[in-house]
Amino acid sequence: MRIAWLAALVLGSWLTPFTLTAGTEDPEINVNSRYTVETVIVRGDGWSTNLASDHDEKISSGLREEISALIGKKLNVSRLDDLGSRLRKEFQARAVTHRVQRGDAPESVRVVFQIVQRPARFDVSVPKFLYASKQGWSGEAEGTATIGHNGFTFGLASDGDELVERYTGLLARYENTRLGTDRVHLRFEFESYHDNWNGASRVALAEGVPGTEETSGIYRNRMNLEPMVVFVVARPLTLSVGASFQRMQEEEPGMPIDAANAFVTKLQYQWHTEDAQNRQDVAAGYSLHAGTRALGSDFVYGRQHFEARYRLTRGKQVFTDEVQGGWLTGRAPLFERYVAGNSTLLRGWNRYEIDPFGGNRIIHNSVDYRYGIFQVFYDTGAVWDRGQPAIARHSVGVGLRQSAFFLAIAFPVREGRADPMFLVGMNY
């Protein structure tokens, strides 16, 4: 706990200056916001494209559409900053600057984005980390080399938050973000993990409590190979199709290696709209994992999961409602089971108290209100097994959130003593 408070202090002291100096720019404060954008030019290392007239494929079609949408409208300098960030991300550039120049027509301006590339395109990143007082540390570190549209990633992970078990090991990934067209991406991922189990999970599985017949036994190692193709159907809608080949080495010596091979499909939709005062974001997703003998799987199951999120941003206030649910049919391995009582679902609860080896049904709703960096949230939901009653649980919490970083304390709502969970992390 002492380490957690130390981490909180470090994170808090790091967040504060950014919070004080950052902020969205009022479009009225730049005198050029009264002019109309005539054209937008994007310049890179030895190339240049005029979005009003050229139709090359230097920039992905979605981003190109968004940048082109500036043309004919009044200049919005904060929007230029957003699009500059998007260009920097797409080109993995060191920096993207923008200039506003006089246009050819009176009262019009030309916007020029200049992309400055990194000398070497290799990056080491920490995609996520978390400390939760009831489950310890989780985190990932990755190194990615990018050559053209190809990314090669090697990483290490230890996660005690997402699944029933804590998994620790390595991952390797190849990703092509342009398979003939920027609307098709290809990804191969390999993971190899060692698994550690909580005592409550071991006891429940050993005693054969109801629900154990619908899942696997405890395994000590797990390997996964996952080829996936992502189709950008329309810019807000993507469809991922692939397969997951998982191998699990059971704990008991001499036991055979189990295979859990499944077709994987995921449909995602994202949309946003904004006016002078409000911004609304909608995101929705549906995924299906189908374990089948056709792929040589020892487990035949179906895992369906949906989630939807609505976010309303008005000045410093952000309201978010996120709902998700899912169900498993057949006999699915433990890593496919639903868990709540972690850093995102029923925050504050001890997951092993809710269900020591997860459930095959879940329903959850989270309401979150933020004012600046201050955040309050209310989670409600249930995890249960088919044929058993669903027990609704609730939790509340307060915290600080800035960008991807958060610091929170969450309380399970129940009778008796308050047993809060302390959370600090990023991207969870």
Add this chain to the structure above:
Amino acid sequence: MNSDFAHRQISRRSWLLAGLTVPLLSARSTGNLSFAFDGDDLHVAAPQLHFLSGRPLARLQDGATVVFISQLTIFRDDRGTVWRRNPERLTVSYDVWEEKFSVILGSTNRRVSRLSASAAETWCLSNLAISALGMEPDQPFWFRLDLRTADPKDLSAVVGDPGISISALIELFSRKPGADQDQWTGYAGPLRLSKLPRISARRTRNG
């Protein structure tokens, strides 16, 4: 050892003065400051200070908005005891068609447009004032003017969807502190209100 050198002590006041001067080393001088008192507020002028030049001017001419942070400080003595301090925020942009400057004074949202560079600089300084209420007319005081461009750290380059980029973090922290910032500082004293030229009261925000 030379006994004369060994017994030469650096006084506490010298250390304090040296400490006050350290932050000024990376800043440019504002040139001579002149003052006026309207009965409530102390006004400052710095005719040799041209902050709409160099890098800030280049950014403005590229259509960006440049924020300047100013701070007026009155010291009770030459040892750096602060009596009153007044920070202010000046948001400047440059009209690419009219080639004129526009300024918004942060605290009051007062706005002025279509100014030349020197007129904009003068407007900014003439609207900076610090309350001298409570100060005896013959009490000596010292004054400091600080002006710098705001440099919000570009966190988006470090933290994005793929998490914290260690390379970007190294790049951010290996930058020389203040390398992207322009700053100017002027210091004057001792001054006395009774010796300052009197002007009629202007509409400004008091510190």
